[in-house]
Amino acid sequence: MRQRIPEFAVVGHPNEGKSSVLSTLAEDDSVRISPMPGETRECQTFPVSIDGREIIRFTDTPGFQNPRKSLQWMQEYRGSDETLIEDFIAAHKEDPDFHDDCCLLQPLLRGAGIIFVVDGSRPLRNMDKAEMEILRLTGCPRMAIINCKEEETAWLARWQAEFRKHFNSIRVFNSCQATYRERIELLESLKGIDQELQPILDQVVVAFQEDWQARDRQVAELLLGLLEHALGYRRTIALTAATDEEALKEQLHQQYVQLLRKEEKTCQQRMRALYKHNIFNCDLPPQSILQEDLFSEKTWEFLGLNRSQLVVAGALSGAALGAGVDVAAAGLSFGIFSTLGGLLGAAGTALKGRELLAGSRLLGMRLDEQRLTVGPVKNIQLLFVLLDRQLLFYSHIINWAHGRRDYDPSPPAGESLPARLGYTAGWDRNKRKICERFFASLQHVGDPAGRDLREPLAELIRQALQGISLGGQI
Secondary structure, X not given: OOOOOOEEEEEEOOOOOHHHHHHHHHOOOOOOOOOOOOOOOOOEEEEEEEOXXXXXXXXXXXXXXXXXXXXXXXXXOOOOHHHHHHHHHHHHOOOHHHHHHHHHHHHHHOOOEEEEEEEOOXXXXXXXXXXXXXXXXXXXXXXXXXXXXXXXXXXXXXXXXXXXXXXXXEEEOOOOOOOHHHHHHHHHHHHHHXXXXXXXXXXXXXXXXHHHHHHHHHHHHHHHHHHHHHHOOOEEEEOOOOOOHHHHHHHHHHHHHHHHHHHHHHHHHHHHHHOOOOOOOOOOOOOOHHHOOOOOHHHHHHOOOOHHHHHHHHHHHHHHHHHOOOOOOOOOOHHHHHHHOHHHHHXXXXXXXXXXXXXXXXOOEEEEOOEEEEOOOOOOHHHHHHHHHHHHHHHHHHOOOOOOOOOOOOOOOOOOOOOOOOOHHHOOHHHHHHHHHHHHHOOOOOOOOHHHXXXXXXXXXXXXXXXXXXXXXX
């Protein structure tokens, strides 16, 4: 027997945010959202599929056209409650004055649940009460959503009191700022509107969670690939007597910088597609550090490790590389740093500004007979800067609700940049050591320990992504 696919009709007065709610719940930015009332005249269904299998569907409906007259007809109806919707449509389907009302009721006729959306920033009206009573008389399982911003709660208590008379469940939900966690919580709440829906929606929620975890795994692979390409970059150029070495070094450095900018952009575009932002741009706020270029001094100042962490990281990497020590197996001590001059390399790692980003410090350039070898990267800070930028982008992309169509360009009053913006600066010593070992493994072509060091970093990235998704610490 084929399993029933749950359907929910998203209902509400025109221009109340119902299309925005639907777009966010379905993760579909193709839903038409317009500030003009009455844009939706016909029902349109938006299926949600995972791995090619439809698991739930949401149907956008027109607003009520004649709620008072529709309610009067239903109150005077003397037929069976089971055929109320069918008889109403049959009696009014040829009347253009009831076109929208008939359209709205069609999904309910085939067994859809109701999600009724209102704008909580305005007062309750008699027309709203009529619409609620119509939905109650249909006997369909129903939830009310108050689409409300945090600063627009003056009428909230009145809406909630009225909703309790007509609905099985009530949620306050800001469709333009809803996070992944809030979307899951709303789906969980839908279980309570009808006992028969609970086992089906249990499976839907599990499918959503598993799909999200699968996407996070793909993001982790994207980030690992970016780090491997960026940090393991190598290039060797043959020199001639006429070669201007300094000009060639600068040219190779700029080629690397451009390559890395392109790879970072590609990584973020793929991340954006994974979270189904296919049409509208998820504009970064102007104060975001991601608006800064990857190789700007400000980016390197605010992201990645702090100065003291850099000294330790540079010493670990420098000491291990200088001695040819397998970092994955070694317990390095500061005695080794002193012996090998690791602390000198560490001090260089902690430098800021143009000197830090120069080709010789960032990539390392060696002249061997008549060949100039560029790479791999010598500065571990690039690993942390790249990680932080992608984690910040991830946080932005997953929390950009699909029903959102604009971004407030002005930061909150008094907002200023914190001392550090990156996630990795807060990582403990064990987490940073995982990164350091991975970085060291990329310094040697064909390092057999490289694959073993890849999975711990992948797991660390997945944990970070999960922490961001759930709004917790990473």
